[in-house]
Amino acid sequence: MAFRLSNNLIGILNAVTFLLSIPILGAGIWLGHRADGTECERYLSAPVIALGVFLLVVSIAGLVGACCRVTWLLWVYLLAMFVLIVALFCFTVFAFVVTNRGAGEAVSGRGYKEYRLGDYSNWLQKRVENHKNWNRIRSCLQGSKVCKNLQDKKESVTDFMRSDLSPIESGCCKPPTSCGFTYVSGTDWTKTTATNSSSDPDCNTWSNDALCYDCQSCKAGVVATVKRDWKRTAIVCIVFLVFIIIVYSIGCCAFRNNRRDNAYHGGWKGGYA
Structure with missing residues (x-):
């Protein structure tokens, strides 16, 4: 047949x-x-x-x-x-x-958005805030050199403010705008007295050496990326x-x-x- x-x-x-x-x-x-x-x-x-x-x-x-x-x-x-x-x-x-749930917040005079972890679903928040999970994610981010593009760029503060940064670049590679740091380069910022008046804990977490890989804004950037990809x-x-x-x-x-x-x-x- x-x-x-x-x-x-x-x-x-x-x-x-x-x-x-x-x-x-x-x-x-x-x-x-x-x-x-x-x-x-x-x-x-x-x-x-x-x-x-x-x-x-x-x-x-x-x-x-x-x-x-x-x-x-x-x-x-x-x-x-x-x-x-x-x-x-x-x-x-x-x-x-x-x-x-969740979306980046537009900042006046900026081409990029700021990200807050609390804006996203509780399930995603818990997954990314888990210590073991975050250590693995942070290792991935550092190993893949997600901030290298900003480190290599030599642009003026005006050009940087107009940059269309990805959620991870915005959250992990620079301090939050609310900190009021002085721009030197994409990953190099000078802390000012405005830091002490900011209620954002990420302002104290930021370091020019370690960047913002341990910041809540970095976790929010990862969640925003996961949300977009999902x-x-x-x-x-x-x-x-x-x-x-x-x-x-x-x-x-x-x-x-x-x-x-x-x-x-x-x-x-x-x-x-």
Whole structure:
């Protein structure tokens, strides 16, 4: 009996997924074993490897199950796809819920915004304020040299004030505007008497050597970045979820075809015998 359309489509899709899983898996292994890799890259390697292995195993199950008519493998494939659909749906809803609060505050005469940790969701605040989590995040920030761009720039105070800084640059690489420090360079500021009158604890935490990596504004900048990235990811997840549901539906058709063919061949052989 000729292959049905659904089996062919599942076979093609899983062949493509299998080919994609190999570079993903290779990238994860490479990130984890780079001699000069940062803490961020090593921490990222585990989920990348897990994603690569998952795609590899699932694509093989779907490919063999659809093309070789192995019904139990196709059942495993559909089960994995169902779990993926549920997980993506839950993550998408969760991402929109925890990112519905908080935004940078515009400052008069500044091209950048200031960030306050208390403006964001409690869940994100607790995650970033956890001592163990923050030590890892701070190590990542320092290892990736997020402030190097500001350190290398030699621009006037007017140009700096007009700069469009990222949330992390604004929160971690410079002191809060409320401190009233005197600008020397992007990461070099002189404390003034205005520091003592400011109620912001970050003013005392700031140091030209350590910058503001231990400041609340830095944590807020990280949370703002996470919020932005999660919202983008959630939108991508919605598109991917629609695609996965379509593939899952095709897989269900292929599974039904396998069962019909197995029943047909079993009945034909039994009748012939």
